[in-house]
Amino acid sequence: MTKKIDTLCVQGGYRPKRGESRQIPIIQSTTFKYENSEQMARLFDLEDAGYFYSRLQNPTCDNVAARIAEMEGGVGAILTSSGQAANFFACFNICEAGDHMISTASIYGGTYNLFNVTLRKMGVDVTFIDQEASDEEFEAAFKPNTKLVFGETLTNPNVRVLDIERLAGIAHKHGVPLIVDNTFPTPVNCRPFEFGADIVTHSTTKYMDGHGAAVGGVVVDSGNFDWNANAERFPGLTTPDESYHGLIYTERFGKAAFITKAVTHLMRDLGSCQSPQNAFYLGLGLQSLHVRMARHCSSALKVATFLKNHPAVKWIDYPGLEGDREYARAQKYLPNGSCGVMAFALNGDRDYVSRFIDSLRLVTIETHVADCYTCILHPAAHTHRQLSDEQLLAAGVAPDLMRLSIGLEDPDDIIKDIENAISQADRG
Ligand SMILES: *Cc1c(COP(=O)(O)O)cnc(C)c1O
Numbered sequence: 001m002t003k004k005i006d007t008l009c010v011q012g013g014y015r016p017k018r019g020e021s022r023q024i025p026i027i028q029s030t031t032f033k034y035e036n037s038e039q040m041a042r043l044f045d046l047e048d049a050g051y052f053y054s055r056l057q058n059p060t061c062d063n064v065a066a067r068i069a070e071m072e073g074g075v076g077a078i079l080t081s082s083g084q085a086a087n088f089f090a091c092f093n094i095c096e097a098g099d100h101m102i103s104t105a106s107i108y109g110g111t112y113n114l115f116n117v118t119l120r121k122m123g124v125d126v127t128f129i130d131q132e133a134s135d136e137e138f139e140a141a142f143k144p145n146t147k148l149v150f151g152e153t154l155t156n157p158n159v160r161v162l163d164i165e166r167l168a169g170i171a172h173k174h175g176v177p178l179i180v181d182n183t184f185p186t187p188v189n190c191r192p193f194e195f196g197a198d199i200v201t202h203s204t205t206k207y208m209d210g211h212g213a214a215v216g217g218v219v220v221d222s223g224n225f226d227w228n229a230n231a232e233r234f235p236g237l238t239t240p241d242e243s244y245h246g247l248i249y250t251e252r253f254g255k256a257a258f259i260t261k262a263v264t265h266l267m268r269d270l271g272s273c274q275s276p277q278n279a280f281y282l283g284l285g286l287q288s289l290h291v292r293m294a295r296h297c298s299s300a301l302k303v304a305t306f307l308k309n310h311p312a313v314k315w316i317d318y319p320g321l322e323g324d325r326e327y328a329r330a331q332k333y334l335p336n337g338s339c340g341v342m343a344f345a346l347n348g349d350r351d352y353v354s355r356f357i358d359s360l361r362l363v364t365i366e367t368h369v370a371d372c373y374t375c376i377l378h379p380a381a382h383t384h385r386q387l388s389d390e391q392l393l394a395a396g397v398a399p400d401l402m403r404l405s406i407g408l409e410d411p412d413d414i415i416k417d418i419e420n421a422i423s424q425a426d427r428g
Helices: 005-011 037-044 059-072 083-092 109-121 135-140 164-173 227-233 249-270 276-286 289-308 327-333 350-359 389-394 411-427
Strands: 076-080 100-104 125-129 146-152 178-181 199-203 217-221 313-317 341-346 375-377 402-405
Touching (some): 059 217, 083 249, 109 125, 135 164, 146 164, 164 178, 289 341, 350 411
Antiparallel strands (some): 076 217, 199 217, 375 402
């Protein structure tokens, strides 16, 4: 019987037997011992499952990954050293030099650079397209060598909601998988596989860890995508792998072909593994994720409502607010709440905004987002300060946009801090 998400947060993936530790143990070991060379050889040939070196697999990381796989409803998952590594692995496990992929345009800046700069340098061509573009515009972006479509459930920083079902339909019509970065809602608030996504990624650095303690990422495979239906398009998964004696991933591993290849190829060669210690922190974070997400959402709605009604506020985007441009779609994909992140602007010039931000006491200036601390960022003045207003708009970031991430402090204290900072800014 599949359990509900709150139960999976606490108990998913790890089921200790008699006398074993209740909490996932930290196996802080690089290597694992075997009795004879035959055993070791079978592991290296992927004939047996087992641990031999923590760059490829480690029991702590696997237990935590298994919990996230159950939470998302997937067949398997791997932890990576960061969210960047997770998105790179998810795409590069399918694409190689000479291939093409389609990504929505409004995505996390780090992912945008990964696709636009580094993947291009590796010979993978990327087309960025507005996620609100028509079906016809999306279809026109496909080329014979297109291998995947990528988007974010909730975009960072402008909190748009992805129409996962529509994009999955378009991707599948063209025989390619849809990869969704589900960092902001987490599986507590949205499980993209239920809407047709094939692969999900996360920066676990955000809500999953939730305490600003450990950088990490995860790739989850639904096991649903049929790589063999267009086998010639995915040779890495459907033709013999000479580095493992001619093994064919889809034949040997079936539904787990994609995630197994991510370990045996990308982890083996690139080694962006998560440390067992960081995986342990992540596992602890997951055990309260459902409780924390509910609080992030209720506090954020309270703060967003306050901002919406304040005369100093020019505009606010928060998908949970009635009347928000994303409200209807959020009701479909995020009925229990989106996350703690919102975007808003104040009436006033850049000096006014600076005075406001500098007057905040409890709310801190941080490039980070989506954890227990309430924090604010003004991309035009902070992360994107090298860009002109025109370039900012082209990147989907309004020059006056501030990203506010509501943490787990008392929402009344957060509101008081914002109210006070607006008064200070008004005083000049
Ligand atoms: C932060 C973030 C990433 C990158 O994750 P890191 O853990 O910082 O490498 C990717 N996607 C989204 C949506 C993010 O917010």
